[in-house]
Amino acid sequence: MTEITKNNSLEKVQEHLKAECFNKLFIGGHFVDPIDGQKMPTYYPATGEVFHELPKGNANDIGSAIDAAEAAWLDGAWANMPAAERGDLISRMAQGIEENIEALAAIEAADVGKPFRQAAMVLSGAASEGKYWGSLGAVLDAGQDTPVNSGGGMGGLPPAEWDVVYRRDPIGIVGLISAWNYPINVAFRKVAPALVAGNCAILKPSEIAGLSCMFLAKLAQDVGIPEGVFSVVTGDRETGAALVASPSVSMVSFTGSSLTGTKIMEASAPKLSQVALELGGKSAMVIFEDTDIERAVEATIKGCLTNGGQICTAHTRLIVQEGIKDHLLKELKNVLEKIPYCTDPITERERGDRAWEAGITDVLQPIVSASQHKKIVDFLNETKAAGIKIYTGGRVPDPADVKNSDGYFIQPTILTDVPRDSDAWQKEIFGPVLSVRSFSSEAEAITEANSTAFGLASTVMSSDPAKAMRVANRIRAGAVFATSTGEGLLAEHPAVSRGGFGCSGVGRELGISGLHEYTELKSVNYSGFSIEEAKKISNHG
Ligand code: NAD
Secondary structure, three states: OOOOOHHHHHHHHHHHOOOHHHOOEEEOOEEEOOOOOOEEEEEOOOOOOEEEEEEOOOHHHHHHHHHHHHHHHHHOHHHHOOHHHHHHHHHHHHHHHHHOHHHHHHHHHHHHOOOHHHHHHHHHHHHHHHHHHHHHHHHHHHHOOEEOOOOOOHHHOOOOOOEEEEEEEEOOEEEEEOOOOOHHHHHHHHHHHHHHOOOEEEEEOOOOOOHHHHHHHHHHHHHOOOOOOEEEOOOOHHHHHHHHHOOOEEEEEEEOOHHHHHHHHHHHHHHOOEEEEEOOOOOEEEEOOOOOHHHHHHHHHHHHHHHHHOOOOOOOEEEEEHHHHHHHHHHHHHHHOOOOEOOOHHHOOOOOOOHHHHOOOOOEOOOOOHHHHHHHHHHHHHHHHOOOEEEEOOOOOOHHHHOOOOOOOOOOEEEEOOOOOOHHHHOOOOOOEEEEEEEOOHHHHHHHHOOOOOOOEEEEEOOOHHHHHHHHHHOOOOEEEEEOOOOOOOOOOOOOOEEOOHHHEEOEEOHHHHHHOOEEEEEEEEOOOOHHHHHHHOOOO
16 A cells, blocks of 8 residues: 555545445446436545545435345345354455555545544444444344243233244345444444344445445445345435335434434334434533543543544533532643644544543544534534633634645634523534533532433543442433543443434444344244244244
8 A cells, every 4th residue: 555645645545536436336236327427526624625526326326226125135045144144244344444444544534534543543443343243143143033931920921822932034125324424434333233134225325424435335245245235325315315215115224413313204204114313412521520630631622522523422511510610621721722733634644533542632623524614613603692601712723723724624612601501502513612511519410411302422520439320320311431530431332232312313223232223023923833843844044
């Protein structure tokens, strides 16, 4: 692989993007042009330059992918294959990610604007997670035909007069719609369990940054996923809407904003098809005054600045005990005002996500797109007009701070004494903006933490383990961290299920529950013979 240097960074990425998979849709096992021949541009967030045009599929292309998926589903070979064999293919796709991290990280750095170092780290996580999903194939097989104890005397209920086993069937044709902030991670977290479970899947990546997801098509072809079982159709929200609306799609797994989540639920309602929704958040960072101040500073900054604040679990509400509020805010301001901007993410091999190892957030990346940047600038202007105090930041940085770049940068911002009913407290901003409120008692801390409609993640920091766990147990969120150090904040493990409470989502991802989202639980009731007898006579699947 050629070394990427500062002067030729975009050109090197463009070399990678000449490969067929970054220029065609993948339908029925083949790379094809969109029926209407349309394309859409993608921009380098650090400079605003267009660096690639990718195919824009529409409803007709979705129709072709559905036809291919229906043929593969009717054929039945994929759904009837042992899940362990499907898992092996997924593990090989994961291996393919691992072997191409250098190119994929450069592509994600250009597409999302995240430092190369960070992109490489996160892609390595996607590869490990994919191997975990692959290993669950054998677990799925082992769990088929589990005898059901129907009654067993519980509650005085007599057992059923016949025998029962449980099976987990694939759902059918599933639509997978992903967000842009961690492109391949979000997409593969859907593709892998959907395929291991035996479904036929159609992926629609984000139009804002979805290039790396297109590589999944090449990997699927390379490892021999049968034709039609997996398709990738790039396009915009209308392409996504066409996928959701298809009567043939029996489930949609979606990661994105809560607003789009409601639209997907509405569109799925008439056909009563299933949805799994991983949505937005406004996670709380609750800090008690017995917390070490240095650890509190590091954890707060990591919580709200990881990926430039563009992470669903971003801890963008700081809820601090009154006794350390002023001290903590002063320290945060000192650090935030010195964090440098990442003006060429593609070549940024030293800085980015250091917080995950050393605790220190070392660089701030640009916002992903001009429209998302404008949304944040507009929000900051409205916030100022509403009289909310900007403690630090609050605007676009001076040109000299970003090497006169035309990129989409925003100063890291702290808003203080934020009213509970304001947008600054209630809405997801998806940028480097931290809103602050304070509390005096434990009960108040819990009330503040639970004061939005979201419930994705939250953290409680205290040196008192009992208090930290007590408060964590009362917070309504799918993933809660209780810690004296901030260690593990935002971390995920493939085997640990998570998801959203309230407006943050429906269903769970990761872990065995994440695999089960892509299955239907079926009870097979039988009588007059034993299951061993049935297995002896025929292969019943
Ligand atoms: P978005 O909702 O704008 O778009 C997400 C995807 O949905 C894109 O592929 C888009 O084309 C598609 N889409 C848009 N409208 C559609 C419609 N009507 N029907 C079908 N598809 C449609 O979200 P985004 O800006 O790409 O992503 C940011 C959001 O994602 C944030 O809210 C963030 O919190 C959330 N997110 C959540 C998680 C999680 O695990 N909970 C992870 C990452 C991101």
